[in-house]
Amino acid sequence: PGLIIAARGWGCGKTTVTLGLLRHFHRSGIRVAPFKVGPDYIDPGFHAAACGCASVNLDAWALRSDTFAALACRAASDAELVIGEGVMGLFDGAPDGTGSTADVSRRTGWPIVLIVDAAAQGASAAAVVHGFASFQDDVAVAGVVFNRIGGEGHRRILVDAAAPLGIPILGCIPRSPELALHERHLGLVQASEQDGLSALLDAAADL
Numbered sequence: 001p002g003l004i005i006a007a008r009g010w011g012c013g014k015t016t017v018t019l020g021l022l023r024h025f026h027r028s029g030i031r032v033a034p035f036k037v038g039p040d041y042i043d044p045g046f047h048a049a050a051c052g053c054a055s056v057n058l059d060a061w062a063l064r065s066d067t068f069a070a071l072a073c074r075a076a077s078d079a080e081l082v083i084g085e086g087v088m089g090l091f092d093g094a095p096d097g098t099g100s101t102a103d104v105s106r107r108t109g110w111p112i113v114l115i116v117d118a119a120a121q122g123a124s125a126a127a128v129v130h131g132f133a134s135f136q137d138d139v140a141v142a143g144v145v146f147n148r149i150g151g152e153g154h155r156r157i158l159v160d161a162a163a164p165l166g167i168p169i170l171g172c173i174p175r176s177p178e179l180a181l182h183e184r185h186l187g188l189v190q191a192s193e194q195d196g197l198s199a200l201l202d203a204a205a206d207l
Contacts, residue, residue: 002082002110003142004037006090006101009129012117013147015043016179018085020204022050025081027205033079035072037101038087046181046192047085050201058084059100060107065067072108084110090132090139102139111142113170118147118158126161133167143170179204 005018018034025032033056034047037047039062043056056071063071066094076082086101090112093100105112115134118125125146133141143166147157155172177202 001106002076002079002084003113003140004084004086004101004105004108004110005115006086006105006112007115008119008132009089009092011113013145013173015046015181016204017113017115017173018083019046019050019143019201022047023201023205025083025093026051026053026164028120031078031080033075033082035082036074037084037100037104038059040087042190043085046197049191053079058104058108059099060103061094065128068107075141082110086112090114091135095170102136105139111140114141114144116144116146116155117148119150119175122154122157123161127157127167129162129167130165132148133165141167143168145169145171145173147173148175149173173207176207179207195201 003018005014007014023035032051033053034051036043036047036055037046037058039057039059045182047055056075058071060068070170074145084122090098091097091102097103104175114129116125116128144162145168149155149172159169188197
C-alpha cells in the first residue's frame with residue numbers, strides 16, 4: 001500500500017506533511033519507505049532524516065519504464081507503507097503530462113492525498129478540491145488535508161463546504177510557522193544544513 005502527497009503547486013505544505021507522516025509512522029514502528037516524484041535531490045535527504053530509510057526518485061519523464069518500475073518495486077519491497085512526495089502541482093509535468101505527480105500515480109496505482117493551502121479561503125477551497133479531483137478521471141484523490149487553518153470556525157466552513165464532494169477530509173492542520181523549513185533560491189536548504197531538524201520532524205509528527 002502507498003500514497004502520494006500532492007498539491008496545487010509549490011509552497012502548499014507537501015514537504016512538511018510528508019515529513020510529518022514519515023516520522024510519525026517510523027516512530028510507530030511501521031516500516032515506511034519514501035520517494036520523491038521527479039529529479040529533486042534535496043527533499044529525499046529530508047525523507048531519510050525523517051524515517052531512517054533512503055528515498056528514491058521516481059521520474060516518469062526521464063527514466064525508462066523498466067527502470068521506473070524497478071525503483072518503485074525496490075521502494076516497496078521491504079516496506080509496510082510507501083509515501084511519496086509530489087513535485088510542483090499535481091498535473092504539472094511535460095506538455096504531454098508525463099513526469100507529473102498524476103502520471104506517477106497512474107503508473108503505480110498509489111492514490112493522491114491532496115494538500116490544500118486554505119489560508120485566506122473559505123468555501124472556495126472546496127472548489128479547488130472538486131477541480132483537482134475531477135480534472136482527470138484516472139487519477140484517484142483518496143482524501144484531502146486542509147493546511148494553514150485559522151481556527152475552529154475556519155475548519156468548520158471548510159469541512160462543511162467539502163462535504164457534498166464525498167471525498168474524505170483526512171485532516172486540518174493549523175497555521176504553524178515554527179514548522180517552516182528554511183529555503184534559499186531554487187529550493188530548500190539541504191537537510192544536513194538545517195539546525196534543529198530532528199526537533200522539527202518530531203513536532204511535525206506530533207501535529
